[in-house]
Amino acid sequence: MPQEFKRQYREILEQYTQRQTEHNLYEGQNFSRQLIQKNISPEEVISIHKASLEELMPELPNNVWHSFDLLIEVMIRYGLALKEHQTLIKKQENFRMEMELASNVQQTLLKTKVPEMNSLDIGMISVPAKEMNGDYTHFLNDDTTVGIAVADVIGKGIPAALCMSMIKYGMDSLNGAETEPIVVLDVINRIVEKSVSDSMFISMFYGTYDTSTSVFTYASAGHEPPLFYCAKSNSFSELQAKGLLLGVIPNVKYEQHSISLGKDDFVVMMTDGVTECRSKEGFIDQKTVMDIIESVRDQSAQDMVEYVFHKLEELQEFEQRDDFTLVIFKKK
The missing domain is CATH 3.60.40.10 (PPM-type phosphatase domain)
Structure with a gap:
């Protein structure tokens, strides 16, 4: 995970916890697009969030930090399932395109x-x-x-x-x-x-x-x-x-x-x-x-x-x- 991403997310989180404005949320949405483009997994995003909170709010109780460990494990499985789902959708889309092509060929060849x-x-x-x-x-x-x-x-x-x-x-x-x-x-x-x-x-x-x-x-x-x-x-x-x-x-x-x-x-x-x-x-x-x-x-x-x-x-x-x-x- 590039340090620049960690720094950028920490700034967005800090501004949001202080102000909770629509602009802060918009910045978060833009940041999520960058994560998708760089293929950053959900569990990595949670790790960034946890590390940022530890810097911004070190006084949070230990049970809160432990909850993030559980969430990371959940997201690992979720991330794998999501990739499988996306792969299946892509295969279905490719199959649909092939069927459309075959249908067009059939209509052309068998036209009377x-x-x-x-x-x-x-x-x-x-x-x-x-x-x-x-x-x-x-x-x-x-x-x-x-x-x-x-x-x-x-x-x-x-x-x-x-x-x-x-x-x-x-x-x-x-x-x-x-x-x-x-x-x-x-x-x-x-x-x-x-x-x-x-x-x-x-x-x-x-x-x-x-x-x-x-x-x-x-x-x-x-x-x-x-x-x-x-x-x-x-x-x-x-x-x-x-x-x-x-x-x-x-x-x-x-x-x-x-x-x-x-x-x-x-x-x-x-x-x-x-x-x-x-x-x-x-x-x-x-x-x-x-x-x-x-x-x-x-x-x-x-x-x-x-x-x-x-x-x-x-x-x-x-x-x-x-x-x-x-x-x-x-x-x-």
């Missing part, structure tokens, strides 16, 4: 553009529960056909983001939007099975819509079944298609089905962040989700997905527990 198609209105929203998004959407399109992949990694964080990069790699290798859904899933499944850890599994839905025939063709790899809304009957139904999760085994037979869309019909594709929303009373049932969607069936597809998200967010008291992805194909 919602296509504009004649006779088809498309809406899409994807909101991660945390920094990294475990959901993934990807569009393929040409003049008459649009393809949509909606995937969900069983897992979170950076490992899930790496899985998504495998899906993007597979989607980029396809010949175009006209590729049949069962072929798409077969290609992605083979890539995932070879490239991703056995502990990571991915559910995925893939569908194509042909604007020339108004036919929606789809297949699923263990994903949430989409909802089909028929405007003529004002009713919902599930689009079921059997298929194993991606990455389990290399050779999987997927089911492929088709459905024709009439005017104002729409298909709602989603991840389990939509179907497994929870309020304080429990899970929000499918009927409630259908009612919310139906209440805005006359709006644009983008307005619909945004309304559904905000309504379910409200029902969950703004506590989003899972990644939320919703895509709507609506025939104009």
